[in-house]
Amino acid sequence: MNQDIIRLYDEYTHAPLPRRVFLERLSVLAGSSAAAAALLPVLENNYAHAAMVAETDPRIEVEKVSWDATGQAINGYLAKPKSGTKLGAVIVIHENRGLNPHIQDVARRMAAEGFLALAPDMLSPVGGTPADEDAARDMIGKLDREKTVAGLVAAVPYMAKRPEAAGKVGCVGFCWGGAMANMMAVRSPELAAAVAYYGSQPTAADAAKIKARVMLHYAGLDERINAGIPAYEEALKKAGVNYQVFVYDGVNHAFNNDTNTARYDAAAAKLAWERTVGFLKQSLVA
Template identity: 60%
Template sequence: MDKSQITQAMIDAYDEYTHLTLDRRRFMERLTALAGSGAAAAAIAPLLAANSASAEIIASDDGRLAAKDVVYGGSSGEMKGYLVRPKEATAPLGAVIVIHENRGLNPHTRDVARRMALEGFIALAPDFLSPAGGTPDDEDKAREMIGTLDPAATAANAEASLQFLAKLDGANGKVGAVGFCWGGGLVNRFATRSPELKAGVAYYGSQAAAEDVPAIKAALMLHYAGLDERINVGIDAYRKALEENGKTFEIHVYDGVNHAFNNDTSAARYDKAAADLAWQRTVDFLKKTLA
């Protein structure tokens, strides 16, 4: 299947399926109508979805890194996560919480944590579905479980993750967070609740409520996809609230790209140019704020 045959309407239908009210059956019905046949829809659907088989850009056994699964105290129980650090670090490092999409802690998020560690940070990718038993293999089930999480408890588990990182041997005590999709929204909400968060980077995440913005202490970098109408509707109000409250922030909108443009396991939505630029901006920002 040629990627050029995938239309914006197909991508929008997939976004509605994964984030709003469209169920799997109705999504496939709509995709079939857009593609012209069931066979074409069946070929297109995997290109819209994330492919876990292509998630490993940095090998899990990369010799430059020390990586392990960890368990630490959450707000009301155990949290599980994936901790990665550079092996050859000689000085204390800034630490970054890598917050997953609405699919939970999957191979792609683990790979992003390894990429972050190679940039010179200690990276922790928490499984925010830990209170519900952990991330399942079934992505549809993971999305359902994400929808049942209590927002306040989830933010408290983000704070527990921060405290775990801040006290690690080899860490310099400064902690930032980077999140994608659902994780981007959590970064924004977490920033309104954590006076110790130094930096927050939200990729195409829902915005914090304007009345909560005065509590933000962290510097923020906000990445948005130009074609992401669902999320972008909140940009102007968020910008206004951040400006009026004197917050330190940057907003970057990448024209002509879709929600999830950073996720290189999704062939239809990934945009390498935008992803590379956003990643470099993110790394430079975190190096500056967590030094």
């Protein structure tokens, strides 16, 4: 895939660009509107692939839950092993397209690894995640950031007090959710561990407040996000935070999203997942 096309799609999903402008520019890069139309299924998420762990998997069970966050209800998707208690709890934070089938599947994967996993729908205060991904992206752009972070922070005691939980809570977030994972580490002294996949970084002043252990995954080709790595790493070192940083060469932003053919990288995703699971088990269960 032409890297200029990947950059354009990244701009479309994060700047954001209106879809009309995105399609016009894609047609120029692809050579024609017909070629652009052929590229769309490769560039956009296909949730038909979002079932590495099915809801009917005999190892797990799932349910819909909600909790109070500073006076507003947040809905979520809870996945857990079929049996067992004293589980490490993990909050799985979605990308800027809301709580979609892919993130629900990530929660089920966490449950299959032995965790109590909660995937919040952070668009709950505005009616929940819609089917239209562009609409979801626009809605997320209008959220009150402070209230959103507070809603996620409120999920920490909710998970810690669940009867299946051992008490320690961590989080893992992707893209927009990676930024939120970083902010949860800043705002929640009770959070034991935070894993951020290609998420934007907090300020140095905020980084100094982190008490959790931190693991950071970045894509080597993700220039936009990677520009913030040096300052964040310096701040974490200065604050004495227990952290790890991994940069995966030659892969794009969202390399973990297996529903996106253009950006998914199976080898990087597998390695990052193994590191994430091991880190969370060490942080929340050991």
